[in-house]
Amino acid sequence: MSVVGERLQPTIFELSRPGRGGGKIPHPPANALDRIPAAARRAEAPALPELSEPEVVRHYVNLSALNYSVDSGFYPLGSCTMKFNPKLNEWAARLPGFAGLHPMAPDETAQGTLAMLHELEAILAEVSGMDAVTLQPAAGAHGELTGILMIRAYHRSRGDVERTEVLVPDSSHGTNPATASMAGFKTITIPSAPDGGVDLAAFTAALGPKTAAIMITNPSTVGLFEARIGELLEATHAAGALAYMDGANLNAILGRFRPGAAGFDVMHFNTHKTFSTPHGGGGPGSGPVGVRPNLVPFLPSPRVVREDDGSFRLEREGERPSSIGRVRSFFGSTGVLVRAYAYLRAHGAAGLCEVSDDAVLAANYLKARLAPVYEVPFERACMHEFVASAADLKRRTGVRTLDIAKRLIDKGYHPPTIYFPHTVEEGMLIEPTETESIETLDAFADALIEIFHEAETDPELVTAAPHVAPVRRLDEATAARQPNLRWRGMTGAQTPCPD
């Protein structure tokens, strides 16, 4: 039996029949649009599907059943921190006072939300050792752009306009170099050392008067704490550059390492990783950014300001001319931030520390269970995730990491992240998170070990996987060569409204 539903669904367009639906919106007077000039009006009604509500419900319920999710099972997707999403947080975000608040509501009508946001900024500053936090960025990559633009503004404010380069380790997330390019910088890629950390010699050789910033993911994308971080930060600052921390892996170090206190100048948080806000099948995320005092003047606007009388307001336009400006419309993804706030309050200081302890414990436990069978390129203690490799298995049997991932689906699991980072051959990045029981971890380890033996005895069983899933492997080449990105062939509603 498949771990997800097996019944593929027709598209919503194929389900449509003229004359279905209705009963939702009262009808406006027939002449409601007469005052709109004909040239500005739509000539032909859009060909949108017509369905009854029961059909809509079945369509989306049955489609949802084709998804694997944290609520249905173990999701060890490395770098993505697929931890449990608390249900209280969903309830909180839907409270009418939060959900119904207009983004342009006058400050005096938004005191509950503004107070919550102000406290959340303070909590994130404490967790990260930063001095101030902006909650505006909509996702981690958006936070990176915000951070790098602040670094750019910082150098320019000092007349230091020759800094055109950003150093990025070769194991970094693709968003780091892409962000550097968007902010007008040239990316210099730094190789990894054999121990998985940044190659200090190559790093210091690349540092210089042209370096604007370094972007470091710590713990790194291979799940290791960057043990030479003190030297890296010192060399960076000695060269006049600033240090950006990609906070994607913050889940490992809460209460153990505060990046701002340790010397990073700026970092982003992924609330959808560390602070349990649900990932929604690809978003929404939220990517708050914390900064040290040197970057505070450049924070995007508007910030939340606390007045002497204890009330809160948003910064007024132009109030802080040194700001890099707006990075989005309105204040931020407040609905996501409510969830992060609830998570942080539920945990408090002790709980957050325990989150990281248990996440790191789970990863090391799983690594210890797998190390006798799979290659584990870095033997020292990992943080919240680790890389296993099937390079040797592939040489002996032809079975690749991709095949192992697909076979895991047959065994009821979402596969780990595969082929990332690119620095490990046939790598699998496994992140169990702190919310999985020892029984779950054991069962997953058993499944991976079983697949290893299958690869040795019956490789085709593995290379042809998945066998029990709603679809088999997909023709991705044709999809890219002859893209079909939208349904065509529905005609517009020809019949009058059904009700």
Place this chain on the structure above:
Amino acid sequence: MPYGPHAADDRSRMLQTIGVDSVDRLFDDIPEALRSGPLKLDPPEPELELSARLQALAARNRTDLVSFLGAGAYRHWTPAVVDQMLLRGEWYTAYTPYQPEVSQGTLQSIYEYQSLLAELTRMDVVSASHYDGGAATAEAALMTCRATGRDRILVGRGVHPHYRQTLETYAEGAGLGVDEVPLVASGPLAGTTDLAALALLLADAEHPVAGVVAAQPNILGLLEDMPQIGRLAHDAGALFVSVIEPVSLAVLAPPGDYGADIAAGEGQSLGIPLQYGGPYLGIVACSDALIRQIPGRLVGLTKDLEGKRAFVMTMRAREQDIRRERAASNICTNQALLALAASIYISTVGPHGLRDVAAMGASRAAELEAALAAAGAPRLHAGAYLNEFAVHVPNARAVFKRLLARGVLAGIPAADLLPDEPAVADALLVCATEVTTHADITTFATALAAELAGGAA
């Protein structure tokens, strides 16, 4: 830890397997000098108390006011089915569909979203989603520069100021120039984009323009001559970006019909709660000619190896995890769950319902216009509008504050949105939608009449 899974002896069993005596040992790599002391935060809060705290915070927001506020985020009625579907964990607790075999639900839903928005906009290609209207507009403007190899963008002052400011921030980083196209100050076309000024800006041969960005309806609610803006842009070899409002497209000409190369906008009005600014839904759509330039994820239809129809993320070579510093954008996580909300909303209200939403807003707005005019606040502009418009009110900010004290959120002082436009200094920008009632309008008009008469009532 509130959501922890461990029984009393689980941790010690795990440590034993690992071969260390304490979890502290696992953090040995952190240099001692850089280790953190205890966090200065409150102790954990039990769910019972936390839920009461959250309820109290939410209750401090005033969402009970009679509201006429729009300006880029709109109050709409959302059928109950939308949130009921979104609450399924199979949707909201899944990650990006990297493993298509166990993600067909999300993948098909994104394909359907792309298709629905392509139909609504009459554009060829729609991305899987962007952060919000501001970021989508900025990305659309950057697309025009990549596609034309030019580095100058013209943006109309009728585009939402937050979108313009976001575009400025993005353009500054990318080293691109942005010039604003003024609005006509007076006369029958007052409040719309000054086409003569646009033509002049486009005629600067030394600084050729990559793209022209204009909004329909514009920030003052007015309808622009979009076909003409498009023609002027194209005559100068520039691309045309139309900033759209999706509900309005049920009744207004879609960007694909008047020659837009790219459509961008905010999808919040499609069943997404206001929630103080997000998460919302950035829409980016383009013509087939620009498909290699569109940033963000795309889902395509394909087959599996047995010939079954299936959906998959495609044309990934544009994206950051493959192309790194040469990617079309750094965007990774987008707004998939909000795109799903929009799809369920559109599917539930259907084509007739969506038209009724737009037309009902227009109808309520006309009623509002008449009531406010009778109360002493006539419309500021002569041009056509759909459901949002400015009314002339001397001392608009002060009147706005006094109306707030009477329980009426009287739109927004136009000068707060457009501080550099003297023509709207004495105006309120107000909006009506299908949720605006006759009683709301009467309350507003009565309060306004009293204020304008000297605040006696």
